[in-house]
Amino acid sequence: MNEISLNILDVAENSVSAGASLCEVDVLADTESDTLTVVIKDDGKGMSEEVVKKVSDPFYTTRTTRKVGMGTSLFKMAAEVTGGKFEICSALGAGTTVTAVFGLSHIDRMPLGDISSTIHTLMVMNTGLDWVYRFKFDENEFTVDTREIKEATDGVPIDDPDVSGFIRDMLRENHKECGADNL
Amino acid sequence: MKSIAELNAIRDRKKQAIDIREGGEKKYRVVVGMATCGIAAGARPVLTTISDMVQAEKLDDVIVQQTGCIGLCQFEPIVEVFEANDKKTTYCKVDASKAKEIVEQHLKRGQAVTEFMLSAADLEKAKA
Numbered sequence: 421m422n423e424i425s426l427n428i429l430d431v432a433e434n435s436v437s438a439g440a441s442l443c444e445v446d447v448l449a450d451t452e453s454d455t456l457t458v459v460i461k462d463d464g465k466g467m468s469e470e471v472v473k474k475v476s477d478p479f480y481t482t483r484t485t486r487k488v489g490m491g492t493s494l495f496k497m498a499a500e501v502t503g504g505k506f507e508i509c510s511a512l513g514a515g516t517t518v519t520a521v522f523g524l525s526h527i528d529r530m531p532l533g534d535i536s537s538t539i540h541t542l543m544v545m546n547t548g549l550d551w552v553y554r555f556k557f558d559e560n561e562f563t564v565d566t567r568e569i570k571e572a573t574d575g576v577p578i579d580d581p582d583v584s585g586f587i588r589d590m591l592r593e594n595h596k597e598c599g600a601d602n603l
Numbered sequence: 604m605k606s607i608a609e610l611n612a613i614r615d616r617k618k619q620a621i622d623i624r625e626g627g628e629k630k631y632r633v634v635v636g637m638a639t640c641g642i643a644a645g646a647r648p649v650l651t652t653i654s655d656m657v658q659a660e661k662l663d664d665v666i667v668q669q670t671g672c673i674g675l676c677q678f679e680p681i682v683e684v685f686e687a688n689d690k691k692t693t694y695c696k697v698d699a700s701k702a703k704e705i706v707e708q709h710l711k712r713g714q715a716v717t718e719f720m721l722s723a724a725d726l727e728k729a730k731a
Contacts, residue, residue: 421643430642433671491639537651544654545637545669562604572610576617581658583613588655590605597604 423533424458424522427495431460431518432542434491435549438464438516442550445542447535449524449557449603455504456522456529456603463515472510495520502526532603536591539564544584547577553591560598564591630664631710632685633657638672644679645698652702653682657710665710677729678721684709695721 421427428445435443440462448457467475474480478493495518496506502523510516522529535555543551543566551566564587566578573583595601635641635650654667675681678695682705685691692715694705701719708714 421639426642426647429637429647430639433637437671490643494639494643534647537647541637541647541650541669545650545667564607569607569610572607573614573617576614580617581661582617583610584654585658586605586610586613590607593605 421494421498422530424456424498424530425533425535425538427491427498427520428458428460428535429538429541430491431495432538433546435460435462435464435516436546438462438466440464440515440549442552443542444552444554445539446554447532447556448554449532451524451558454524456524456532458520458522459517461515461517466512466514466516467508467510468512472508475508476506492518498522498530502529532600535600536588536595539591540584540588543587544579547579555595555598555600557598557600557603562594562598564594628664628687629666630687631666633665633667633710634670634683634685635667636671636673636679636681637669640672640676641679641681644676644696646680648699649680649682649697649702652699653706656703656706660706660711662706662710675721675729678725681721684715693721694719695725 432443432445443460443462446457446459476493476496478490499506499520499522503526504521504523507519508516539553553564555562569578569583569587576583578584633653635646635653637646637650650667650669657665657667673681680697682694682697682702683691684694684705692709694701694716697705697719705716705719708716
């Protein structure tokens, strides 16, 4: 994992597995506080206190194909090596919020990478739930909400090639205008 | 900034065409492994390449999906192509250029790309 956006793709897939109907992803970069904050919040089935404690341990997983689960622990490590912090808030039946704060100018912070592809993949390949994506870099910001897209397309599905292409282009263009390529 | 107001034009165009498309049979189902192992090995550009090409070339008989870990992490990125009769072809260690080739040869021309396929010999070696 050499991009923050790859970690986001990986960890947000957990919200899909948790049966969420809405997943909110925030990417907030702030020069003044020198932080890059990623929040992934879902209304899925949540985790017990016991599981939350174990989840960032690479040798813990609920999966049965093998005995390690690297996703969350890689994300945690990536944030912590930049002097940032990592937190999971969850309760059974109450959804899960994962927050990772990176030191924006820290030499060990991996680049944000191709965040447009990550968000596009999440929205278009997981149409069973709604996504709200917020991006903010200092004073520039934008939001993409699949519920608004669904309303505008009025029955044409999100994964329709033209709608999907539109979402991809919108993410790329808006990220570029907000300076995301420098992150 | 692009706004979703632009979607109205797409909607109007689609609404007219949607009845024709809905009955379309899917000939191929393409599945890309997108667990931690797949993503770390480079699955995202593979998925993006395939879905962009399917869209650009209007391959309406192809559906692209993602899946979790299938337990062959050392061969990721893995792309599986299922045909209508459930015949499965497994491609391993795929990158963007191999993905392009798979779309060109397999999805467009119906010719599986043997050299990218996971072989019995690979699996034997993995067990050893």
